[in-house]
Amino acid sequence: MQNATAVANPTRTEPTALIGRWIAGLRPDHLPQEVVKAARLAMLDTLAVGLSGFDQPWTGIVRQWIDQGGRTVDGTATVWGEAHPWLKPSDAALVNGSAAHAFDYDDYVAKLHPGAVVVPAVLALAERLDSPAERIALAIAVGYEIDIRTSLALDPNAARVRGWHLTGVCGPLAAAAGCAILLGLDEMRTRHALGLAGTQGSGLFSFNAEGAMNKRLHAGIAARAGLMAAELAALGFTGPSRIYEEEDGGFLRTFSDASDPAPLTDGLGERWVFLGNRFKPYPACGSAHAYIDAALEIRRRLGRAPKPDDEIRAGIARVVDLQCGFPYRPGSALTAQMSVRYCLAVALREGAVLPPQFADEFRSDPEIVALAERLDLVPDAGLDASYPARYGAWVEVRSAEGKTERVEVEDASGSPSNPHREDVLREKIRSLFATYLRDDAVRRLDAIADGNESARARELMQLLAART
Numbered sequence: 001m002q003n004a005t006a007v008a009n010p011t012r013t014e015p016t017a018l019i020g021r022w023i024a025g026l027r028p029d030h031l032p033q034e035v036v037k038a039a040r041l042a043m044l045d046t047l048a049v050g051l052s053g054f055d056q057p058w059t060g061i062v063r064q065w066i067d068q069g070g071r072t073v074d075g076t077a078t079v080w081g082e083a084h085p086w087l088k089p090s091d092a093a094l095v096n097g098s099a100a101h102a103f104d105y106d107d108y109v110a111k112l113h114p115g116a117v118v119v120p121a122v123l124a125l126a127e128r129l130d131s132p133a134e135r136i137a138l139a140i141a142v143g144y145e146i147d148i149r150t151s152l153a154l155d156p157n158a159a160r161v162r163g164w165h166l167t168g169v170c171g172p173l174a175a176a177a178g179c180a181i182l183l184g185l186d187e188m189r190t191r192h193a194l195g196l197a198g199t200q201g202s203g204l205f206s207f208n209a210e211g212a213m214n215k216r217l218h219a220g221i222a223a224r225a226g227l228m229a230a231e232l233a234a235l236g237f238t239g240p241s242r243i244y245e246e247e248d249g250g251f252l253r254t255f256s257d258a259s260d261p262a263p264l265t266d267g268l269g270e271r272w273v274f275l276g277n278r279f280k281p282y283p284a285c286g287s288a289h290a291y292i293d294a295a296l297e298i299r300r301r302l303g304r305a306p307k308p309d310d311e312i313r314a315g316i317a318r319v320v321d322l323q324c325g326f327p328y329r330p331g332s333a334l335t336a337q338m339s340v341r342y343c344l345a346v347a348l349r350e351g352a353v354l355p356p357q358f359a360d361e362f363r364s365d366p367e368i369v370a371l372a373e374r375l376d377l378v379p380d381a382g383l384d385a386s387y388p389a390r391y392g393a394w395v396e397v398r399s400a401e402g403k404t405e406r407v408e409v410e411d412a413s414g415s416p417s418n419p420h421r422e423d424v425l426r427e428k429i430r431s432l433f434a435t436y437l438r439d440d441a442v443r444r445l446d447a448i449a450d451g452n453e454s455a456r457a458r459e460l461m462q463l464l465a466a467r468t
Contacts, residue, residue: 014242014245015153015244015245015261015264015265016191016194016195016241016242016243016244016245017187017191017241017242018264018265018268019146019177019190019191019194019244019264019265019268020187020188020190020191020194020241021187022268022269023142023146023177023180023181023185023187023190024180024185024186024187024190025187026138026142026181027138028134028135028137028138030138031137031138031141032272034275035141035272035274035275036134036137036141036451037451038141038272038274038275038277039136039137039138039140039141039144039274040137040448040449040451041422041425041426041429041449042107042114042115042119042140042144042277042279043115043119043123043136043137043140044429044445044448044449045106045107045115045279045425045428045429046100046106046107046115046116046119046120047080047119047464048428048429048432048433049100049103049105049106049115049116049280049432050080050096050099050100050102050116050119050120051080051081051099051432051433051435051436051437051464052102052103052105052355052432052435052436053098053099053100053101053102053103053105054080054081054099054102056099056102056103056216058098058102058213058216058217059095059098059099059102059216061213062094062095062098062099062217062220063079063095066087066091066094066095071086071087072086072087072088073086075087075088075092076088076089076127076128077089077091077092077093077124077125077127077128078092078127078461078464078465079092079095079096080096080099080461080464081436081464081465081467082465083462083465085127085461087124089124089125089127089128089227089231090124090224090227090228090231091224092120092124092127093120093121093124093125093175093220093223093224093227094220094221094223094224095220096119096120096123096124096220096223097116097117097120097121097219097220097221097222097223097224098216098217098219098220099220100115100116100119100120100219101113101116101167101215101216101218101219101220102216103283103333103337103355103358104280104283104284104285104334104337105280105283105355106219106280107277107278107279107280107414108277108278108280108286109148109276109277109278109388110147110148110151110152110156110166110388111151111156111157111159111160111166111388112147112148112151112156112166112167112169112170112171113167113219114143114144114147114148114171114174114277115144116167116219116220116223117143117147117167117171117172117174117175117219117222117223117226118140118143118144118147118171118174118175118178118223119140120219120220120223121143121175121178121179121223121224121226121227122136122139122140122143122175122178122179122182123136123457123460123461124223124227125179125182125183125227125230125231126139126182126457127457127458127461129182129183129457130456130457130458131182131456131457132454132456133448133454133455133456134454135181135182136182136457138181139178139179139181139182140178141272141274142177142178142180142181143174143175143177143178143179144174144274144277145177145268145272145273145274146173146174146177146178147170147171147173147174148273148274148276148277149263149264149265149268149273150170150173150174150244150251150264151166151170152263152273153244153252153259153260153261153262153263153264154166154169154170154252154255154256154258154259155256155258155259155260156388157319157387157388158256158257158258158259159255159256160205160319160322160323161319161322162255162256162257163204163205163206164203164204164205164255165203165204165205165207165215165218166203167203167218167219167222168201168202168203168218168219168221168222169201169202169203169255170201170222171201171203171218171219171222171223171225171226172197172198172200172201172222172225172226172229173194173197173198173201173226173243173251174222174226175197175222175223175224175225175226175227175229175230176193176194176196176197176225176226176227176229176230176233177190177193177194177226178226179193179226179227179229179230179231180193180194180230180233182230183230183231183234185230185233185234188241189233189234190233191239191241191242191243192233192237192238192239192241193226193229193230193232193233193234193239194229194239194243194244195229195238195239195240195241195242195243196228196229196232196233196237196239197225197226197229197230197239197243198239198240198243198244198251199239199240199243200225200226200229201222201225201251201255202221203218203221203222205323207334208323208326208338210331210332210335211331211332211333211334211335211338212332212334213334215334216334244261244264245261275416276415276416277416278391278412278414278415278416279414279421279425279428280414281413281414281424281428282343282353282354283337283353283354283355283358284336284337284338284343284353284358285323285324285337285338285340285343286391286412286414287319287320287323287324287340287387287388287391288324288337288338288339288340288343288344289391289412289413289414290391290392290393290409290411290412291314291340291343291344291347291393291395291409292343292344292347292353293393293407293409293412293413294314294393294394294395294407294408294409295343295344295347295348295395295407296347296351296352296353297407298348298395298396298397298405298406298407299347299348299351300351301405301407302397302405305348305349305350305351306348306349306371306397307399307400309399309400310397310398310399310400311376311397311398311399312344312348312371312374312375312376312395312396312397312398313375313376313377313378313395313396313398314340314344314375314376314377314378314393314394314395314396315377315378315379315380315382315383315393315394315395316340316377316378316379316380316383316393317380317383317384317386317387318379318384319384319387319388320340320383320387321377321379323338324338324339324340325340325341325377326339326341327341327373328341328342328345328369328372328373329369330363330364330369331363333358333363335363336358336362336363337358339372340377341372341373341375341377342363342368342372344372344375344395345368345369345371345372345375346362346368348371348397349367349368349371350362350368380394386410390410390411390415391411391412391415392408392409392410392411392412393408393409394406394407394408394409395407426449429445429449430442430446430449433445433446435468436467436468437463437464437466437467437468438466438467438468440466441463441464441466444463445463
């Protein structure tokens, strides 16, 4: 018997209509419990890293810009951690999305960061509507699903090689999809929302050359664009109703020469690709995580940092080499977070890759820099074939005496394949909340993570305002 939420007879010629129909027909009780749980944990992970992101200077600049004229006494949405709703939802989505992506500690999959886009957009609108927990979970799950499927349809490797940052490119469609759920848009208005969102998709990887701040902004811009698209569609503003498949200026053809609409609707409503989402144990590019996992294990086996005469090699996929294999030179925190060489070096030398290891004292440490410079990154066709379905790596250290330690990681530790994933994720969330919030708020958020309690949107914002 076919799932009631599945798309009937999907074809490759009308994905926008099929997606619009699917979204418009969804209800909270259609979600499998494992998807509800995944949405709840993804929301809390994003909120936790968002609170930590407000400490970063680039988030402060975005807030300063908003403060120049964006706050209002009758606002309906809150900057996470503040006590009062001073902003309209789209402005709150911009600030909170930028904060959630502010230190590369947010979740990732298919070469994009869905949480930092979907959660800020959904919660900003949900606060205005005071949506219940089950509706928020549905909106978040749908947003993630559309984000990931959109990236897969572009062929994320092909789109990345062209210079697109997929968080900014695909994110507006994801945010619009989630917000369409909250607004209860019908099929045609959902299609218009997707069209208005898709025409705003953008984000260039040029930040990588200089470690520029705009990477952090892409998530916030995408969250705001998608929320605005859904609100405009609700008011009757039209967008292209065939945004994915249009021949001239359609989303797929514009952003990738290797696009395929099939991933947009194959198994939609029956197979949730959202469940393949990865969280980050380390505040670094997701493509570097398997290297960190491998390096930490090698250091554990050696019981020491590498010696100057140790030979260190690591396998690398072509796209990861383009994105993260550049020669490391001390620069911004982003430069270090995006560098496989730095992440390997600091993991091998310090035995930890957490926020303190991206402070200037580490990024400029002569021994870490020298270690990063002498690493040998080896092209690996096997890693090419599996990336980004799997974020794998291998690292080996060969001593002058000829003893070799080699660790192969099929997928990073934040992936669903890790049997301890949920425990590690829960501990990360709890630890970050405990840094910023009172004990009573942390206990309540922990109960929400357990699924034993729930909170409407405004109550959730009040919990985040219970600062230490």
